[in-house]
Amino acid sequence: MTDTALPDTTVHPTPVPATPPDTTTLTCVFAVCRAGRAEAPAGVSGHTEGGALRTLPAGRLTAVVQHVPAVGFSQEALRERLADRRTLEECARAHHEVVSAVAAVADTVPLPLATLYLDDDRARSALVGNERRFLDVLDRITGRLEWGVKVYTVAPRTRPERSGPPPAASPGPGAGRAYLERLRNRRQERDRFHDAALRTAERVDAAARAVAVAARRLRAHGPEATGKHRSQVLNAAYLVPVGQERRLREALAPYQGTPGVELELSGPWVPYSFTDGSALA
Template sequence: MLYTYAIIADYEPRQAESLIRIGILPDAPPRCYRHGTLAAVASEVPASEFGPEALPARLSDAEWTRDRVLAHEAVVTDLLQAATVLPMKFCTLFSGEPALFAALDDHGDRLLAAVARCRSAREWGVKLFFDPERAEQADAATVSLSAGAGAAFFRRKQEARAKSQADETRLAECVADVHEALARRARDAVLNPPQPPAIHRRRGRMVLNAAYLVGTDEEIGWHAAIENMTERCARDGLGCELTGPWGPYNFVGGGLVGA
């Protein structure tokens, strides 16, 4: 079986393979399977671990799955140094080279279009978290600057429902402004569903979970846009988490489906 990490273009096979530190398994080194101008980076893996009868039980093992996910991401990250990379989903598997090459033939045009979109670009993630306590502190600091602010502040506290509605409107406007400013400086942007607290394990409510495809020659301006939004985010009780750079997982058009 072939465990497939990514489809790559604009690469030199030996250089790409030499950069990879470890594969999905310690004894399963990744190699390039060339097919036209593209190549699939894959490892031969045993059916005893990745076959359809064995894999569900493996995936129910949280430690095994975590280690394999990290190994998959490490290969993709290593490849970014040497090629244009289209990351595949975790556990994209093919029965062998014929099935892999058939999939490359079937999806060739779509893959080449994704290569053109992702060339010389990396994915960055931005998550915004709303903390009501932080927002209330910002409000208190603002109103305390004017005469009679204390009384006004407590009146607003008594009008909880109206204030909640106004806060939600302001919050939505702030999040939309942040996303628009970042998307404007990116090649492409994707809004993913916000994660629940059990997954993100951060204080507050996630209100933005976005990915941005940013050209490497545009990253300075894109990061400057984040800094420009920091003050407003803090004023509206928002904390920001930046992740990346990643392979463009959100921009590959679905990748390949194993066979």
Template sequence: MNDVVGTYLYAVALARDAPPLEGLTGVAGGPVWAISHAGLAAYVSAVSLTEFGEEPLRESLEDLDWLGETARAHHRVVEAVAEKTPTAPVRLVTVYRDEAQVRELLEQRHDDFVEVLSRIAGHDEWGVKVFVAPSAAAPAEETAAPSSPGTAYLKRRQASLQTREEAWHQAVARAERIHDTLSAVAVASCRHRAQDPQLTGREEWMVLNGAYLVDAARAQELGRLVQELRGEGVDVELTGPWAPYSFTTPVEPLESSESEARDDVL
């Protein structure tokens, strides 16, 4: 019995600027090629629907090892295209039934893709994470008057909670100021959910997980600004440049496509 094959979509670019990707492999080790239609080029590879069909994906998306390997392969293709031309990345594990359905997507969403690709041309996405040590944001604690052991404990506990809450509010306020400062350099910006300490491996609070679309000519200015914002218990982590994942219109699979990625995968 032959395996049923679907078409995995990575990214879309203008056909006239679409670079060849000879030798590049995508998810599941398959070769990547471009489907040209309506002036656009969609970068795709073939995948088995035994693994990438709707039902198998429900389980696979809960497997962190599988998800990590698939995400790395997906990003590798997107970055290879983005290094050479303005690129609209597509969500992880967006799979279509066949090439004809991808052509239908390019035709139906043509104007949306052209608008996005025009807007991001000459710009890169930069990621900024801001970490604040709680002690750096916390106000000094007042020395409590002597009291009974039980009362003293309750007062210390209450003061600790109040101090931590105050520290958090101060840290958030600093993050807002940093975000506003960075946004002034960017043509567009957005904020993502803060990552859990188990994922970052850091004890400090992550108070900002931002993305900034910056003109390539202002990249050095952004770097200098990040350096200036560090210090006094605040660590500002800059990553990039990346393909503009945060600033391209999400491509929803057509109604008859085999699967669609979850919003929180990337």
């Protein structure tokens, strides 16, 4: 999960063929709630190319859906469009805005970006076929929200060392040995900071789990996301009962300001990490 809590932006495998036959629109499903709980959210429009947001009854469930043009949302078209980072971000934000608006009024299972069906009947059939699993997930997340915790190790600020071997004109016979010794000491210092951050991360995780009802370790972000001066050692999501936010903050407070460590708490978010909508749709 990122700080903006956007959904997984991998194009979700759907029952839509590469070129949908004899149809002008597809049904895009954003989120699923218990029957009668969801309503078409006001103030958000979904995908700009699509029609109005609406609800789709499906047995004991209700989905929030939108008709989208088949020509722009076939698998081939989506692969091409979402290869562009700007278009991908626009689609992901549109999806997330709908999910967040629905979740503001009802317990919600968010579905992955670009969950598409040929028509309403096929979408309804898929939802009813997974009805029991959706209801189980809704039971799990009712009255609970997701919080994200990230821990980074931050290397101590030191004066940059000259790269390459010591200059030929270095004074004294021990200059080269001293240069290598400084490099070795810096590596050892970085390793010590990293090991200390890992231990702190484990304590942070244990403290958060003591408050949460469920937890997930997520893939750590690389330097392209964290920056070159810090390294992520914990990226985790916690499912926390509503009303326990203060307790969570108090549990993590002792680790704020730990030397060489940065701790970030974000949320609350729609519980994307605990609904596994990709396995349900």
